[in-house]
Amino acid sequence: MSADLIPQPPLPLSLWQKRQATLLYHWMSLDYLKELKRMIDRLIDGADVLLDLSRRQQRDALVSSARWGVRDTSANWSTYAHPALADFRESTIRLIAWRANEVFCGTGAYQCARMLDETSSRWMTEEEEQHFKAQFEAVYSYAYRISETTGKNLRDSCMAAYWLDYASDFPRLPRLRVRTDVVAETGRRPPRTGVYVPQDDPYGTLQFAWTGNDEGALSAARTFNAAGLEAVHALGRHALWHDEARMMAYVIEALKQRRLQPEHGIDWQGVDGLIAARLVLGPQVFIERPCKWYFVEMIHGEYDDAPDDTPAAPPAHRNNVPAGQP
Structure with a gap:
């Protein structure tokens, strides 16, 4: 049997990905x-x-x-x-x-x-x-x-903030299913209109793409760079963007050690509050990369009643590739 015809096992979505798909739909x-x-x-x-x-x-x-x-x-x-x-x-x-x-x-x-x-x-x-x-x-x-x-301009920090605004509208998340048989690529129109998840990156922000015109093509995945993965590992997925005390402490220490650079005129002495910590961390932890995507199907009328404590996925490992090489 051809490898392309071998059924793929179901791809689980993390809690964060489920929330993103719910908001996008x-x-x-x-x-x-x-x-x-x-x-x-x-x-x-x-x-x-x-x-x-x-x-x-x-x-x-x-x-x-x-x-x-x-x-x-x-x-x-x-x-x-x-x-x-x-x-x-x-x-x-x-x-x-x-x-x-x-x-x-x-x-x-x-x-x-x-x-x-x-x-x-x-x-x-x-x-x-x-x-x-x-x-x-x-x-x-x-x-x-x-x-x-x-515009496909959303990043993880934006989606996390928006979920706080919309969470009360979704006491139960809709049931979602990753269709590994529906594959799309960055820069191309998808085969179906809807939400897509990166195949190989648990931290890439999900995107909504459509078939009606070329503007519906998927963009490069917006995901964490090395500094972002370090922040996720240090803070934990639940604390990132939300836990004021831990965010402040992490950003101050990273600025002192020069693992992060001052942003918006904020140095380590000026990190006072969650907003300041986000302003420093946000611009320095993301990268864009092309990838392949799977379609995320919403099953109407059904709900996902899994407990709200999905563990964070391990940091994605990506090999370094020289510029100009695929």
């Missing part, structure tokens, strides 16, 4: 995208109420000036900012339609945010402005999960 679901459309609708409806109130109260007469003209008026905001919100909604509608052809894309959240930042909202009261900005920030954060996933 959630962010790329059609229901998630439709909820974004509803959030944008509510944001626009609220803006329309404010614009109508401004006109009835004749606020523009109070904020227009000889020096700045109508820059701070609701009329100016309606001319530039409101269409940006409408474009954001229209682009989201297109994304929903493209799903029928298994085409995925980032959202228009960034472009909309740029236009809103460049348009004065002084015609709003301070309370109205704070409320609108808080609403838009919620929409932006929600939409940006889609853009990060389709």
Whole structure:
């Protein structure tokens, strides 16, 4: 029998990989995208109420000036900012339609945010402005999960942080199955749309890839370099990114021994808190490498009730290869 035809044993996923796959499938679901459309609708409806109130109260007469003209008026905001919100909604509608052809894309959240930042909202009261900005920030954060996933820009540290935000939404993880018969490669479109796990690297961040266009091709795996593997070994998988005391102690000692370099102007004396430790450690522990991938299938309606204490996989061993060699 050909080696290619020999059935492969099931490939177990670590707890961290299960969480990543759960988040990726959630962010790329059609229901998630439709909820974004509803959030944008509510944001626009609220803006329309404010614009109508401004006109009835004749606020523009109070904020227009000889020096700045109508820059701070609701009329100016309606001319530039409101269409940006409408474009954001229209682009989201297109994304929903493209799903029928298994085409995925980032959202228009960034472009909309740029236009809103460049348009004065002084015609709003301070309370109205704070409320609108808080609403838009919620929409932006929600939409940006889609853009990060389709851009394949996520790393282990990001996924660990996001899980803290979303864990309450998943009291039970969905059942996932690694399909070793569905193989993909970095730089190529996958054979199926969905989540993929690196074949040979337990620390490579999972990716979502799709078949509808070339942008769906898998990127290089984002995984730990030697410094990252050292951090995992020293801290343990459960403490990495989350345990403030151990993270601080590890980063301070690594900076003193020059195993890590100062980042963002933070030296060992400036490591005060978890955020500072992450800012130093994060940029220095990752590497990108091409690899082969296996498809991770979600079994709808079934759940993984394994205990929440999956042991960390051993550090991956990778032989050094000279530049220019396969």
